[in-house]
Amino acid sequence: MNTFEAINTRRAIKKFDSTYKMSPEQVSSLMELTILSPTSYNQQNWRFITVTDQLIKEQISKAARNQSQPSDGSLVIILCGNMNAWKEDPLRYWKNSTLEKQEYVKNALHTKYAENPQNQRDEAMRSCGFAGQTIMLAARQMGLDSCPMVGFEYDELAKIINLPEDHLIVLMIVVGKASEPANPRGGQLSLDKVVFENRF
Ligand SMILES: Cc1cc2nc3c(=O)[nH]c(=O)nc-3n(C[C@H](O)[C@H](O)[C@H](O)COP(=O)(O)O)c2cc1C
Numbered sequence: 001m002n003t004f005e006a007i008n009t010r011r012a013i014k015k016f017d018s019t020y021k022m023s024p025e026q027v028s029s030l031m032e033l034t035i036l037s038p039t040s041y042n043q044q045n046w047r048f049i050t051v052t053d054q055l056i057k058e059q060i061s062k063a064a065r066n067q068s069q070p071s072d073g074s075l076v077i078i079l080c081g082n083m084n085a086w087k088e089d090p091l092r093y094w095k096n097s098t099l100e101k102q103e104y105v106k107n108a109l110h111t112k113y114a115e116n117p118q119n120q121r122d123e124a125m126r127s128c129g130f131a132g133q134t135i136m137l138a139a140r141q142m143g144l145d146s147c148p149m150v151g152f153e154y155d156e157l158a159k160i161i162n163l164p165e166d167h168l169i170v171l172m173i174v175v176g177k178a179s180e181p182a183n184p185r186g187g188q189l190s191l192d193k194v195v196f197e198n199r200f
Helices: 003-009 024-034 054-063 090-094 099-113 117-141 154-161
Strands: 046-051 075-082 145-149 167-176
Touching: 003 117, 024 046, 024 117, 046 054, 046 117, 054 154, 075 117, 075 154, 090 099, 099 117, 117 145, 117 167, 154 167
Parallel strands: none
Antiparallel strands: 046 075, 075 167, 145 167
């Protein structure tokens, strides 16, 4: 499958085949690809909870207002942002580079995120957004389907995954095999409604 096909065939699946189970190797390959997603200053501020345990998946379904995807899909990935990634040993984000570069990035991160929770939060949203699309497109290449979800009770899900205070849940993605095709597309806006040349 090429990239265009993956983009065209990725759909938000509502019904997953509950008998299909991904292998640990498949989960690991998917996550290895996911962490190649871009982040500002390479700060890698996403944290991923991968859930395959059936009991926990069922708890997640309950927190997701009884939507069936988490319990029936093979893998539930909770994409979280670490609000303090910018200051947690930041030299490691450029460990393959010069010390000079490492120090430069450390200072730049401090300038942008210290005492700026809005920037920390915005960055979590951006990073998890990119990672989410990587997950869904890589899943297609692996012959799998997915559903991005935010229809869940935040506090309930936070409790299930033991969310640290300085992290937030950005979204959840269920991966598995569809047992029914997606609903017909809702209706895309035409390009002229969303694309503007040079300026609004
Ligand atoms: C941030 C986000 C949250 C979503 N939450 C849910 C959800 O809780 N349950 C669900 O069935 N679909 C959910 N969806 C899927 C959207 O309804 C779907 O992506 C949209 O209708 C477009 O359809 P498509 O993804 O098949 O092209 C969500 C999608 C996004 C991007």
